[in-house]
Amino acid sequence: MSGDDFDFDVDSFEEESDPLQASIDELNPPQAEAASHVDGPLVVFAGAGSGKTRVITYRIANLLAVHRVPPYRVLAVTFTNKAAGEMRHRLESLVGPELARDLWVGTFHATCARLLRRHHEAAGLGKSFVVYDDADQRAVMNRVYKALGIDDKRYPLRQILGRIHKEKQEGVTAAEFVPGSFVDDVVARCFHAYEAHLAQANAVDFDDLLLRVLRLLENPTSEAGEELRRKFRYVLVDEFQDVNQVQYRLVRAFAASTRNLCVVGDDDQSIYRWRGADVRIVRNFSRDFEGTKVVKLEQNYRSTANVVAAALGVIGRARDRIPKELWTQNPPGRPVHVVQTASERDEAAFVAEQVRALVRDDVSPAQIAVFYRVHAQSRVLEEVMRAERLPYQVIGGTKFFDRAEIKDLLSYLRLVDNPQSDVDLLRIINVPPRKIGATTVEKIVAEADRSGRPLTETIPAVLETNLVGSAGKKALASFVKLVDSLRARAATAPPSELARDLVAESGYRDWLLADDSAESDARLQNLEELVGSIAEYEAEIAAAGELPTLSGYLERVSLTAMTDELKDAPKISMMTVHAAKGLEFDFVFLTGMEEDTFPFRSQDPSRDDDDEEERRLAYVAITRARTQLWVTHAERRSIFGTTRYGLPSRFIADMPRAAVQHDKTEASQSSEGRFIDREGWAFGPRRDDGRPPAPKLAWSRPTPEPRQAGERFVEAEDEASSSSFGRRRSVELDPSELPEHTTPATKLLAGSIGRGTRVAHKSFGVGVVLELDEGEDPTATVRFTGWTPKRIKLRFLHVAE
C-alpha cells in the first residue's frame, strides 16, 4: 500500500459532498465544531444521546470530502464490530461506498489483528497464527499447571490467569513482571510457561493482539514499526472512557507523528474498569496533550425529559465527574415507571404483559429492549417470552459458539489452519472417540513438554518409539492421516467445503447419527449451521473483492463480540446493561433493580465492588430509552438456588420524584414498598406527590391458585403454571380460553393421545408427544417448540387442533 498519491474521482465526489455540507449545517454549534476542527488533539465529551455518532461520521466525511485525506490514512476505533459496521454504513451514504471501504474502522482488537497479519513476521508470528479465547487460555494453563506441578486448589487457575491478564493489560510482559509476593512467584512461573506455550502454538490471546502491535510501534529500530507510526494521518477513538493503558499507548503511538488525535467519550459512561479501563485517561487527556481542544456536547436529543431527569438524578450523585450538564428540549413524556414485583417470575410476567400491550399498539418489537445486570437473570425472562410467543433475541450469553460440537468443529479447522495449535489438537484428538485414550494422550503431552515441540511434530516422533503400544500407534497413525488429508483439502477447497467434508471424514457425522436422540439431531443441525455461516462469510468477503480464507473466518469468529449478533430483525432485544452500551431503544425495561443485584455485590469478598461504576452503569441503562422506561424490582429473587429478599436499588431513590411513578403488581403483596432514602432511611411508597394512587394493575392474578397436594410434577412446569402469567393471551394459542382444571384431558386423552399427537399446554404452548406413560396418573413426554422435552401429566394437556 503506497503513498499519498491517492487518486480521487473528483467529479463524482463533488456531487456527494453537497448533502454533506447540508447535514453539517444541521448540527448545533458544539457538534459542528467537533466535526470540523480536524487538526491537533481534540477531546469531545459527549453526553448520552447528544448526537455523538453523527458528529463522528460527519467528522470523518469532512476529512475525506473537504480535506481530501485518503481514506486508508484514517483510523477510527470503535467499541464493537457492530458500531464499526454502522459507522461504515453511514459513511457510505455520505461519501460513497468506494471511499468508505478503504477506511480503517474497527475495534482495537480487530484493527490490531489485521495489522498483525500484515506484519506477522516482524511480530515474530507465523502467518496463520490463531487467537486463543478464554477457554483455550484455560486449557493452556491447565497443561502448565500439570507440567509445573501446581495445585489448583491452592492457586485457583482462574485467579492466576486473571492476574496475568491484568498485567498484560497494563503492558507488562512475562519478562518484565516483578514478583512482589509469594503468590507472585507462582504467577511469574505460570506467566513464563504460558507465554512459551502460546509462542510454540503460534497463538496469541486477546491481550497479545494489542501488545504485539504496541511493541512494534514502540520499537524505534523496527521497520514495520516505522511504517505503522506513519500509517495513519488522522486517528479517532470512540468510547474513549473505556480504554485501558495499552490501548492508550497504542493510540498515542499511532498519532505521534501528526498529533491529529480525536477522542470521544463520556466519563459518566465508563463501565469497564474491571477490564482494565481507566477513566482517568479521558479525564486527563487535555493535560497529556498540550493544546487540546475541548468540546462538550450536552444537549440530549434522544430521550424524553423524564428519562433524562431520572438519569441525571442517578449520575448527579457520582463523585469525580468532569463538570457537565446534560439537558434536553424534548417533551416530558410519560413518567419513568418503577414497578415492584413479587418475584423474578412476576417481574418477567409484568414485562411480557407490557411488551404484549406495546406490540398490540403496533410498536415494532425491534424497538423494545429488556436489560438485566447479569446473564443469569435472562433465563426466566426468556421462558416467559417463549411461553408468550413473543419474538425475542438474547444478545450475548453462552450461545452458539459455546456449544461443544461447534467448538469441536472449529478446533478441527484451527488445527488444519495452524498445525501447531496444541489446544485444538488436544480437544479433538479423540472426538469422536477413535481409541486414543487419556493414557496415550498423556504420554504424548509429556514427550512434547520434554522436547519443547508442538504435538503435531511430537506424534510422528512418538510413532518411531515404543512409548505407546501398538494399538495406540495404529490409532494415532490414522489420526495423523486424517489431519493430513484435511490439510491437503484445505489447500484447494474453500473453507465451507472443507468444513462440510470434515464433518463426514472425521467420523463426527456418523458418531452423531449413531446416537439416535433428539439432541444429537440438534447438534448435527448446529454443525450445518456453522458450515452455512462459513459460506456466508465467503460470500461477503467475495463481494468485497477479497479472497476468503480459513484464517480470516476463524479470526472473525474469535473477534466478533456477542453484541454484534444484534440483527435488525423485528425482535425484542434482551441483554446485559454492558451489552446495551451505545444502543438505543424506544421502550426499555430495566429489570432486577434491587440492592445487591444492581448495584451488583459479588459473593467473593476479595473483589472490591465498585459502587461508582455500578452507578455509571445504571446511568448508561437509563439513557438508552427514548420514549419510555420501566424499572422493575422484585421482592424476592431466586438466584443460584437460594432465595434472596432484596430492597429496591438505591438508584431508584436517586431518581427525582417528579419524573417517576411507582406501581406494584398485584402478586406483590408486601404491605408497603420500602425505599431507601438518600440518607439511608426507609420510608413508605411515594404516593405523597399529589398524583392519585396508581391504579391496580391487572397483569397478575388476584390470588395465587391453590396448590393441590401431590400436584408436583416437573419443577419448571409447577412454577410456570403457578406464576402470574397463566392467563396471558397468546397469538397462536389462547390459554385463557382453555379451562384450567378440566378433567377432559385425562378422560379424553386416554384414547386420543399417543405418540406424535399435537398437544397444548397453557405455559409451554403447542408440542408433540414423544412418549406416553400410562398408569395411575398418565404422563406424557412432550417436546414443545423451543423447549427441551418435558414430562407432563396428561391432565395439564389438551389436544391441539
Next chain:
DNA sequence: GAATGGCCCGGCTGC
C-alpha cells in the same frame, strides 16, 4: 476406553 451419574464449587460484566 467410553459412558453415566453424583458431587463440588463457583457464582458478573467481555474483546
Next chain:
DNA sequence: CGGGCCATTC
C-alpha cells in the same frame, strides 16, 4: 442452579 471433574460401571 449448572458446569466441570471424578469415580464407578459397562
